[in-house]
Amino acid sequence: MPGFLTLQGKRALITGGTQGAGAATVALFRDLGAQVLTTARRRPEDMDEAMFIAADLTTHQGCETVAEAVRSRLVGVDIIVHMLGGSTAPSGGFAALGEAEWQAELNLNLLPAVRLDRALVPGMALQGSGAVIHVTSIQRLLPLPEATMGYAAAKAALSVYSKALSKEVSPKGVRVVRVAPGWIETEASLRLAERLAQEAGTDVEGGKQMIMDALGGIPIGRPSKPAEIASLIAFLASDRAASITGTEYVIDGGTVPTA
Template identity: 70%
Template structure:
């Protein structure tokens, strides 16, 4: 029986592919036969230089450099996966968020996708097809006011932008899909659980429960694994999902409590 998903020969760019769900996505795409280029501000030793471009995607120059590298090393892009995101905003609610913080959150969570799409999607249209996947967040519908208002707003903007882009380019052969994760069990999130556990005088499982409680609970009782997020992205990027565009797929263990 043929493999359910085959990405042999597909040219793929994955942003922020050096750790967490990004790294899991890079590894899975490579396993499925794709040629993968990834990017971050610095290259970890385990990632071959030939499949990596060092760039700061919060800058216009960094996005242009990555697009140029994709053309040079891959000859173009068939699949573009925007994994980049995160937050450094302080706690303290909306009044703690300065203009600089707002700028930082949008510079990390919205503008890189907009800039790279502007560079690469016209080339997808010219070649007759492609897939763009924007990784958003459940916080675009479930913000945490204590510390993630600006991040949630930026991800909501990314989701709206993605929907609009899909309406424009899907008739031209380019599918645009969103993946909206909840809590993912990455190394950094587990460090957070450990820190919270230490502050509360409990163990790691207790620290995880603190995070889950802050989200209102996760019905399956655990965060998503990076590999599970990668599985969803790979399916949506494949020909198995050829009629899917403009949609947003939540992977959060049931965290969002509404329809």
């Protein structure tokens, strides 16, 4: 990969970079020569303190803290990767989602990207270059009403916002691209597979199959690996993708059944 692709000299902000695909993206960007600042609520013990900022991005103040760290530590930014996302909403369909649950989904999956872009993209436009990557989800196309309706709606909103932003800032040299993963095999998803397997009296592979069945099947027969998500993001952030903007790249092993 280093021989094919480089991010040498690029300054990057990657949110949600301490676990799963986020951590894989941080590691790959650094391997490819980028100077990376990442953020989460707590810093892992093995992460360089100088290139980490602790902040709660579900709040306006947390986003301001990160934007200021970008300005002071990186002195500007060339790449922003919005990896942050997830859901804490209860199962039970739309009736289980009250005002607090809906606001929490928006605060986690939509508003951090909006707030950080508002703070940092104008600087990219002034320098005449930059890449912004919004990590959405195939659930904007395949929502699971029992458990992730709010998450899917927030990611759909992020996707529409991303498209609109691309139309405004691409003429100013700032590319805006979306990456839509399906199921990623992270530590958290493996814990879910283990729990499902225990409940069903089967093994972990059986638990994985239950998740794939719930998604309608994954033609390649497995979830994506965090490193695979990171590789796509690195390419899209690089100068090799200089003419790519305003579009979405699905990386889901073929889960979405339409073109």
